[in-house]
Amino acid sequence: MRVHRAVFARGLRRYSTYRAATVAHVLTNAVFGVINATVLLALFAARPEINGYDARDAVTQVFVAQALLGVSAVMGPPLDLEDRVRNGAVAIDLLRPVSLQTWWLADDLGRAAFQLVFRSVPTFGVGVLLFDLRYPDGLLGWAAVLVSFVLVAVVAFALRYLYALAGFWLTDTRGVWAAAGLLGPVAAGTLLPLALFPTTVGDVLRLLPWASMIQIPAEILLGKDTLPGGSVVGGLALQVFWAVVLLALGALATSRATRRVVVQGG
Amino acid sequence: MTANHPPIVEAVGLGRDFVLREGPFLRRRKRTVSAVRDVTLSVQPGEIVGYLGPNGAGKSSTMKMLTGILTPSSGRVRVTGLEPSRERTRLASRIGVVFGQRTTLWWDLPLRDSLGLTRHMYRVPAADHARRLAELTDLLELGPFLATPVRQLSLGQRMRGDLTAALLHGPRLLVLDEPTIGLDVVSKSAIREFLLRLNAEEGTTILLTTHDLGDVERLCRRVVVIDHGRLAYDGDLPGLRASVPTPRVLVVDLAAPAPPIEVPGGRCVRVEGPRQWVELSANPASVISEVTQRHDVADLTLREPDIEHVVAALYRGAVPSRD
Amino acid sequence: MAEPLTIRALRPPRAYVRLAWTWCRALAQYPTSLVLLTVFVSLGALTEMSGVLIVFGHAGELAGFGVHEGLLVYGLSATAFGCADMLMGSVERLGRHIRSGAFDTMLIRPVPTLVLLATDQFTPRRLGKVVPAAGALAVALVACDVDWTPARVLALPALLVSATALCCAVWVAGACVQFVLPEAHVAANSLTYGGQALTEYPLAVYGREVVRSVTFVVPLAFVSWQPALFLLGRPDPTGLPDALRFAPPVAAVLMCSVAALCWRAGLRRYRSTGS
Structure with missing residues (x-):
């Protein structure tokens, strides 16, 4: 556990040195937030309600999505582990007495914690200043949002860990990110709230892991009854489900990869 | 090497200052540091000159000024008769440059394609390219890994590839920044022998920086030492040893x-x-x-x-x- | 060097084509990977397009533009930005090249540095963005009620070239930020990708102030908005003069000059600070 705390702190510190980059990210997220929000406001001016969303819901989700881009890393960055898999250095990591997966989990949670405080908060702040947003109900509502955001970080890691380990079996992993980086954000609800999609498409996408990184937390913040089970608890449960399933798959992949490294010598 | 040949490199009073910003944000102060001060140096065609000095002495700043990457802040410099900072692109086709610590080849391309790209850049006619590549392939034994992507080459193989890329257009001056760094004994000696042969047979002038005494002893008839940005010595190696009584x-x-x-x-x-x-x-x-x-x-x-x-x-x- | 000016002027484009071609040939050694990546890129472009269609599908009309007119605006913007991304997109890696020292190795080549930077790792997979966009444009041009006068027919290629040049200039100018702040390359995204997101919808959606600033400050209005107004023969709903729709080539030349100045200033700064 102490190792993990140190790795977490290292992840946190590493990102805190990129101050200019963080400011640039917040700026970019805010610009995209304003553009998307304005388009949606024009849309909702023409049709006040679509599948239970009104203008305020949509604009709030736009800023939740932009605020979570850093934590969820749906458009990247990949884990540094991916490079280590490609150049073979991962063999050393696999020989450490600490589990590869929990090591990188701690590292990535450090990154996510930094992103949450220094990217999510200011980006959402821009939305608060410029637009009329919707907020959770009371302290309990805010607590649920915080828990949901932490789960976003775990799902984000678990998914990217699988992308990274794909390098053990694929010769060219660029395709993984080409697909995940382009389709992931759409499936997550970054391009448009999934509520605007044709109902069946939206309902299917909601259940996939990507939605648990943007759409589900946004609906938890908005208190939507489109969440699984119709409540915030159902939404959190879906996120927990994906976190557990993806981490388990990651653990399985790790043991397979370890066997591969041991047998083939790298 | 008659006296009426113009020098390949001629630097007079060459200097480069950098402005550093220090201290915490908002209370940042500017400080000027001279990386290179008043360097006067002349290299004749056909020479092999070792350019030595501790890290941070101004070696790479000088090299960058000679190749046109860095604009001098004082003095003047001419390389093959051109002013590097103004005529950088023209100078580029007359010189070859190799950085030991980073490759000028393309990481993802097979060595052969990397060299092909170089050919297009330097506009070498296809026939000349083929002939020269054959020669260099032979001399540097590139054959077995011409089809290998650069990222899979060993350091020694990569360095031989880099040397080839720098020489395909037949430059008059070869500038090498730590060409043997990190190489094993065999690779080092292969590179040294190749450079000697290149110098003897084609008269290519070679200017190299190095930390490796073996490079200097084997290659350099002339040694130039720079420290804290100033020229500290210019002469032959025995002279250098004699000039300072360093105990064994x-x-x-x-x-x-x-x-x-x-x-x-x-x-x-x-x-x-x-x-x-x-x-x-x-x-x-x-x-x-x-x-x-x-x-x-x-x-x-x-x-x-x-x-x-x-x-x-x-x-x-x-x-x-x-x- | 008494070479005719025409030959010297053609040298950078020729170098560009040769270098780009060499990269393509090298990538063609891994055809499956290339095809797959191209497919993914097109899928990305198609989902983006479906976003626009979904919005227009719900709204029916935005700023007086129906779904076909909206697709026209999208097609113009995505084609221009897609082409620019293919031609100049690699410049966004400037900061990384500076940090790794690879930029120094570009400076010792007898080819304009911008050409080297732009062709670095040139990949035809970016066609995956251009082809769906051009398809959307073609569909929109047929579906919209365009009065095809000879002037409009002739103007169309000129509009596309101007728009692409403008986007290339935006890309280069954005990359130049990295000469000063190598870490902040993401900030340029708000100009490049942000510019694309902005111009994918009829600009009137964003209100008068935005339209004015992207007309007179960063002339993104000439990528898709003014060309669409010209092709559709509509007055500007935000009240700007109709004469502006003939200005895309002027805007492109101006923006390219600004980008060229930024590039030269950036390069000069780099070469005098070595960082």
């Missing part, structure tokens, strides 16, 4: 760790467990016999001062001492 060092491996050795004519300068370094100021033979008589010695080696020490001592000696 006796490395003693004792049977067991012991307090620093004290013998006449020797001064212990470093202790690491059972190993001690003794700087010699007298005849090595007498010191060795003293040491072996007084201590239980497992092994002994006599070390010539390496070039870093010579250079460092040279600089210390160049500054008038106050005591």
